Amino acid sequence: MIIDIHGHYTTEPAAMHTFRDKQLAGLVDSARKPTTTDLGISDEQVLKSVEKQLAFQKARGSDLTVFSPRASGMAHHIGTEATSIEWTRLSNDIIHRICTLLPDNFIGVGQLPQHPGAAPKESIPELVRMVKELGFVGVNVNPDPSGGYWTGAPITDKSWYPLYEKMAELEVPGMIHVSSSCNPNFHATGAHYINADTTAFMQLIQGNLFNDFPTLKFVIPHGGGAVPYHWGRYRGLCLNMKKPPLVEYLMKNVYFDTCVYHLPGIELLTKVIPMDNILFASEMVGAVQGIDPETGFDYDDTKRYIDQVGTLSEANRYKIFEGNARDVYPLLDRELTRRGHARQTF
Numbered sequence: 150m151i152i153d154i155h156g157h158y159t160t161e162p163a164a165m166h167t168f169r170d171k172q173l174a175g176l177v178d179s180a181r182k183p184t185t186t187d188l189g190i191s192d193e194q195v196l197k198s199v200e201k202q203l204a205f206q207k208a209r210g211s212d213l214t215v216f217s218p219r220a221s222g223m224a225h226h227i228g229t230e231a232t233s234i235e236w237t238r239l240s241n242d243i244i245h246r247i248c249t250l251l252p253d254n255f256i257g258v259g260q261l262p263q264h265p266g267a268a269p270k271e272s273i274p275e276l277v278r279m280v281k282e283l284g285f286v287g288v289n290v291n292p293d294p295s296g297g298y299w300t301g302a303p304i305t306d307k308s309w310y311p312l313y314e315k316m317a318e319l320e321v322p323g324m325i326h327v328s329s330s331c332n333p334n335f336h337a338t339g340a341h342y343i344n345a346d347t348t349a350f351m352q353l354i355q356g357n358l359f360n361d362f363p364t365l366k367f368v369i370p371h372g373g374g375a376v377p378y379h380w381g382r383y384r385g386l387c388l389n390m391k392k393p394p395l396v397e398y399l400m401k402n403v404y405f406d407t408c409v410y411h412l413p414g415i416e417l418l419t420k421v422i423p424m425d426n427i428l429f430a431s432e433m434v435g436a437v438q439g440i441d442p443e444t445g446f447d448y449d450d451t452k453r454y455i456d457q458v459g460t461l462s463e464a465n466r467y468k469i470f471e472g473n474a475r476d477v478y479p480l481l482d483r484e485l486t487r488r489g490h491a492r493q494t495f
């Protein structure tokens with residue numbers, strides 16, 4: 150089975166954008182508020198909206214996408230804490246509908262109703278709802294709800310601990326994922342995302358989070374930002390800061406995906422990062438769309454790159470495509486087992 154652990158609902162029906170526009174307009178003029186949270190989207194519209202993802206799964210050979218709301222759409226820095234809660238519930242609910250209609254193709258991951266200045270613990274009720282009621286297997290955690298200004302505390306700060314306690318208790322990993330950037334210095338997908346991935350990893354080196362939460366797991370997407378390329382720097386900093394060796398210190402809790410969009414990047418990732426810490430993902434349909442003129446294939450057709458790495462054993466290939474995802478997302482593993490998908494052994 151090929152599990153793509155990173156997909157966003159970037160093809161949502163226009164009714165969602167209309168709701169969001171009205172919701173935000175309603176903050177300045179209450180007459181423009183949406184009158185209902187029922188978007189009037191039919192099941193047929195929902196199915197139609199993910200046709201592109203289904204076609205890509207079939208053409209590229211992936212089976213199940215771990216699917217979450219559009220990352221830039223979370224926009225935690227816009228509106229108020231109350232609008233963030235309402236928008237988050239609605240965004241998670243539509244992911245749940247997709248996963249219910251197409252359970253073989255999608256399994257849910259949710260967004261949190263974060264907001265600049267709001268304590269992370271305020272997101273706990275929605276975290277519990279998405280896992281207990283919506284059957285989600287993970288959660289996207291935004292390390293910078295300010296949208297590129299980093300006004301909050303590092304992810305190792307004690308203010309995050311109540312959220313992590315609940316994540317550990319529910320056995321859901323967090324994908325470190327910022328949203329859109331409102332800082333003109335940082336292009337969202339080209340700079341802000343990669344900055345955040347790198348920043349989060351460095352914060353984890355500086356803190357000692359997994360001493361307090363030994364079972365907590367984070368997935369750092371987009372290939373781990375700049376980290377694998379600078380692996381020597383981080384190993385060195387770790388020792389300079391009197392921490393244990395990097396692999397021993399962080400790599401029972403931190404994982405990277407394969408969204409780097411070219412073969413040399415995947416070759417480096419698989420050479421540098423331990424095999425237990427790489428999870429297959431494409432982030433389709435999303436960050437970089439279109440065909441790479443150098444290869445003739447879509448940039449985000451990431452399975453193709455892994456298939457081309459000749460040095461991977463069958464056992465390691467299985468880890469990247471399925472086994473590691475089942476280790477990192479225990480609720481996904483149990484659901485697949487319940488559905489009769491046994492793990493392969495080597």
Ligand SMILES: [Zn+2]
Nearest residue numbers: 157220370432
């Ligand atoms: Zn993403």
